[in-house]
Amino acid sequence: MRANPDARGLLQIAASTFRADVLPHVAPEARFAALMVANALEIAERELKGLDTAGHSMLAALALLYGEDADDGLSGDDLRKRVEALQHRLCIEIAAGDFDQEGQDVLMDSLEAIVQARLGISNPKALGQQ
Amino acid sequence: MxxxxxxxxxxxxxxxxxxxxxxxxxxxxxxxxxxxxxxxxxxxxxxxxxxxxxxxxxxxxxxxxxxxxxxxxxxxxxxxxxxxxxxxxxxxxxxxxxxxxxxxxxxxxxxxxxxxxxxxxxxxRAEGLGAGHAVTRSEAAQPELARELGRQLGLLHRITPETEGLERLGDAPECPAQETLAQYRRWFGDLGRRDPVIAWGLRWMEVNAPLPGAVVLCHRDFRTGNYLVKDGALTAILDWEFAGFSDPMEDLGWFCARSWRFRRPDREAGGIADRADFYAGYEETSGRRVDPLRVAYWETAAYLRWAAIAVEQGLRHSSGAEPSLELALTGRMLPEIEMDMLRHLRSIGGMATGAVEKVA
Incomplete structure (x- = not known):
């Protein structure tokens, strides 16, 4: 049974209300803490909304290296476990030196796409920087 | 501060x-x-x-x-x-x-x-402004400030492990790169087997580790945000709690890392000026030349170090040891730090760092 609005809906409206109606009136000595609160609410909101999307982006990124293991049909815990398993496999291969000589371009593309997917949740503003 | x-x-x-x-x-x-x-x-x-x-x-x-x-x-x-x-x-x-x-x-x-x-x-107590966003706000670059910071770092790096009174710091590392790598592996622990960006950073450090050279007293957190500026001039270098003996180029790589450029990622020396200004000041007082390849190596190390610290800060919160929103959000900075490391690795061109003599 799901209440309406759900957690995601509540966080969304709490975050936007906090930024629009509370933050401008916060005393200077509390401003840093208030900005952190706004930031944390927004990260949580993006995570609730976009975790599966990020998971699929990471799976697609790993598919650059392991095409046969990508699966668009996964969601939730199954998706998370698949991403974790492939990331673990990649870590082992990296540590074993499999990318020391060749394959670095594909690896770098894959790693960048993985990080971009996570940045989309934790700090989308950092995506555009150089 | x-x-x-x-x-x-x-x-x-x-x-x-x-x-x-x-x-x-x-x-x-x-x-x-x-x-x-x-x-x-x-x-x-x-x-x-x-x-x-x-x-x-x-x-x-x-x-x-x-x-x-x-x-x-x-x-x-x-x-x-x-x-x-x-x-x-x-x-x-x-x-x-x-x-x-x-x-x-x-x-x-x-x-x-x-x-x-x-x-x-x-x-x-020193006077001045320290916050990174404030120090890097200036429209014009601050080459003299960067040069002075270089001079200061050069003076610090004249202090060697033989200097009297530093016995408390312990032995100097025989190979700073390898000891740093071993330390990072301990710090990251299991994360190095779960996060392929960290795994790649550690592997890169291993393969590209430079042979040991000079070992001096390093600040190890020498960056914008940790010094004070008053009327555009340096007043004090702060936050010495990570200091130790290492390769002098470690401090230069840390100072120039993207993480500490704040508003001005285009100003590679701490968000305030070009590397050339900072390097020139360093060479004035240190008695050694800046080795850009070693600096690039230590800049990769800088991202991993900052990533390890961020992860540890996040865990201080998550473990319940010290509930703090600031620590929690620091833990969530990991992807940003990793992206900076990948940008750095792209900019220097993959595994082969060229002429530097390597351990491996």
Missing amino acids: HVVKASDQSTPSLLSGDNRVRLENWLAAQAGASRVVVTEDGRLGGGAISLNLAVTLDIDGGPLAGRHACVLRAEGGGRISASIGKLREFVVLRAAFAGGVSAPEPLFACDDPAVLGHDFYIMR
Whole structure:
């Protein structure tokens, strides 16, 4: 049974209300803490909304290296476990030196796409920087 | 260190009750004074790890008689792996100050838990603006500031492991790159087998590790945000709690890392100027040339170090040891730090770093 609005809906409206109606009136000595609160609410909101999307982006990124293991049909815990398993496999291969000589371009593309997917949740503003 | 914040009324002050009296008596004995009065001027920022308290000392009698604006820096609740402890920090500060580095003059250090319960030391208080966003706000580049920071780092790097008084810091590493890598592996632990970006960074460091060269006293957190500026000029270099012996190029790589450029990622020397300005100042005083390939190696190391610290800060919160929104959000900075590392690796072109002699 799901209440309406759900957690995601509540966080969304709490975050936007906090930024629009509370933050401008916060005393200077509390401003840093208030900005952190706004930031944390927004990260949580993006995570609730976009975790599966990020998971699929990471799976697609790993598919650059392991095409046969990508699966668009996964969601939730199954998706998370698949991403974790492939990331673990990649870590082992990296540590074993499999990318020391060749394959670095594909690896770098894959790693960048993985990080971009996570940045989309934790700090989308950092995506555009150089 | 730069922002005086209103004291948090819910936290009992380090100097409340008997603590102040004990501190005053202890200081009087240390200073050879007839009496010392300590006035608390508020908590200072920059205290994610240490506790920084602005204090004024009124000293009657003895060689330090007079009024002194100071900072009392105490061990905070959450010392992290990279920290060296307050007494070692004091020793480092003393060596740096004696070597002519613009560091706050260290005055007293105490390891007697009967005084305040924690190790602490007292240094003179420097004036100026420290916050990275404020320092990098200037429309025009600040080449003279970058050059001066280079000169200061050069002076620091003239201090070697043989320098008297630094025994407390322990032995100098035989191969800074390999010892750093081993330390990072310990810090990351299991994450190096779960996060392929960290795994790649560690592998890159292993394959590209440079042969050992000079080993000097490094600040290890020498960056925009950890020095004070007044009217555009440097007044003090702060936050010595990670100092140790290492490859001098480690400090240059850390200073230039993207993580500390704040508003100006295009200004590669700490968000304030070009690398050339910073490097030129360094070469004026250090007695050595900057090795850009080694700096690039240590810049990769810088991202991994910052990533390890961020992860540890996040865990301090998540473990329940020290619930804090600031620590929690630091933990969530990992992807940003990793992206900076990948941008750096792209910019220097993959595994082969060229002419530097390697261990592997």
